[in-house]
Amino acid sequence: xxIQTIIQHYIEGNATANERRQFLLWLKEDEEHTKEYRAxxxxxxxxxxxxxxxSTTAPEVETKxxxxxxxxxxxxxxxxxxxxxIGILSTWFIIENxxxxxxxxxxxxxxxxxxxxxxxxxxxxxxxxxSQTTLTFPDKFVGRQRVVTLDGEGYFExxxxxxxxxxxxxxxxxxxxxxxxxxxxxxxxxxxxxxALIEGSVExxxxxxxxxxxxxxxxxxxxxxxxxxxxxxxxxxxxxREGLICFEKEKLSSLFEKLELYYDVxxxxxxxxxxQWPYNGKFRVKDGVEHAxxxxxHKHKFEYIKDEEDNTIIIR
Numbered sequence: 303x304x305i306q307t308i309i310q311h312y313i314e315g316n317a318t319a320n321e322r323r324q325f326l327l328w329l330k331e332d333e334e335h336t337k338e339y340r341a342x343x344x345x346x347x348x349x350x351x352x353x354x355x356x357s358t359t360a361p362e363v364e365t366k367x368x369x370x371x372x373x374x375x376x377x378x379x380x381x382x383x384x385x386x387x388i389g390i391l392s393t394w395f396i397i398e399n400x401x402x403x404x405x406x407x408x409x410x411x412x413x414x415x416x417x418x419x420x421x422x423x424x425x426x427x428x429x430x431x432x433s434q435t436t437l438t439f440p441d442k443f444v445g446r447q448r449v450v451t452l453d454g455e456g457y458f459e460x461x462x463x464x465x466x467x468x469x470x471x472x473x474x475x476x477x478x479x480x481x482x483x484x485x486x487x488x489x490x491x492x493x494x495x496x497x498a499l500i501e502g503s504v505e506x507x508x509x510x511x512x513x514x515x516x517x518x519x520x521x522x523x524x525x526x527x528x529x530x531x532x533x534x535x536x537x538x539x540x541x542x543r544e545g546l547i548c549f550e551k552e553k554l555s556s557l558f559e560k561l562e563l564y565y566d567v568x569x570x571x572x573x574x575x576x577x578q579w580p581y582n583g584k585f586r587v588k589d590g591v592e593h594a595x596x597x598x599x600h601k602h603k604f605e606y607i608k609d610e611e612d613n614t615i616i617i618r
Contacts, residue, residue: 305324305325305328306416306588306589306590307588308321308324308325308328309325309328309339309342310342310588312325313342313343338414341412341414342414342417345413345414345417345419405444406440406441406442406443406444407440407441408438408439408440408441409438409439409440409441410436410437410438410439411431411436411437412435412436413431413432413433413434413435413436413454414433414434414566415433415434415564415565415566415567416433416564416565416587416588416590416591417433417587418430418431418432418433418542418543418545418587419431420543421437421439423439423448423450423461424440424441424442424443425443425448425461425463425466426461427448427458427459427460427461427468428458428459429450429456429457429458429459430456430457430542430543431454431455431456432454432455432456432457432542432564433454433455433563433564433565433566433587434454434489434563434564434566435452435453435454435455435456435489436451436452436453436454437450437451437452437454437456438450438451438452439451443466446465446466446467447466447467447468447469448463448466448467448468448469449468449469449471450468450469450470450471451470451471451472452470452471452472452486452488453472453473453488453489453490454487454488454489455485455486455487455488455489455542456470456485456486457483457484457485457486457540457542457543458470458479458482458483458484458485458486459483460479460480460481460482460483460484460502461481462480462481463480463481464480464481467479467480468480468481470486472486472488472490472495473488473490474488474490474493474495474508474524475488475495475506475507475508475524475529476506476507476508477497477504477505477506477507478504478505478507478513479502479503479504479505480502480503481502482499482500482501482502482503482504483499483500483501483502484497484498484499484500484501484502484504484516485497485498485500485540489563492563493524494524495523495524495529496521496522496523496524497516497521497522498520498521498534498540499516499517499518499519499520499521500518500519500534500540501518502518503515503516503517504516506522506529511529514529514531516531519533519534520532520533520534521533521534535550536548536550538550538584541584542587545586545587545588546584546585546586546587547560547561547564547584547585547586547587547594548583548584549581549582549583549584550582551580551581551582552580552581552582553577553578553579553580553581554571554576554577554578554579554580554581554598554602555571555577555578557581557598558571558577558617561591561594564587564591565590565591566613567591567613567614567615568612568613568614568615569614569615569617570614570615570616570617571617572616572617572618573604573617573618576602576604576617579602581598581601581602583597585597591615592608595615595617604617604618605617605618606618
């Protein structure tokens, strides 16, 4: 059994005695393992909190919840560290006293490699957050716009509100919507910007360019400093929300780039002929990058070496 599964069992409280021993040994091996465990634990707590909130409240935030439940939420939320959730959930207390406090409190989540999270915003908007992604949002929207900030990849189902446009700010462009469903991929460190519109309408905004309006099933990608329009060719791609990485007639060069992005590794391919081979298939994110490589080896003959110290994979 792989260590990721053992960690998950331990976090959920379902680990066997043998799994607990393996987990503790793994934890002692490296300081980074402790950091990884803490991040995964907080991500689990965040997902649990979101599920509990979705099952007990309507899409809109209650303005007068019972004090007893508020104090319980605040006490439990304070146990979460700022690794994934900054601005702690005690802001629920602020909502109760909204007549006294006008400003919103900002919250930030970070999703580590190989993971994903689902967030329900105060207006009922749902956001799926992919690996290596940071999402910053307020506990309540104040003013004429609903603004969030994204560094990475997110899938948005925006609650419609014609009086308050929803703005997704990224390092390169902003996306403005009223109520729609779309995917944004905007990793600042990688200089990546892509938007795909599933339903509704969005505008891509920048200080230096004319706004670009998309229609359903249309995409826009930053290429050579310009926004290039296209169409969605494979809707299975968006199944990353379900923990799946899907590929259809995709070259291994592109596939390796995605594995680098989602698992925070560097992949060096010495056998350049491999890069042009197309591949169809799908992987479960939680199975890890080495599982994906072993599956690829069945169709494309190659060897690989993983350097744990440099977090690098060399393919020959």
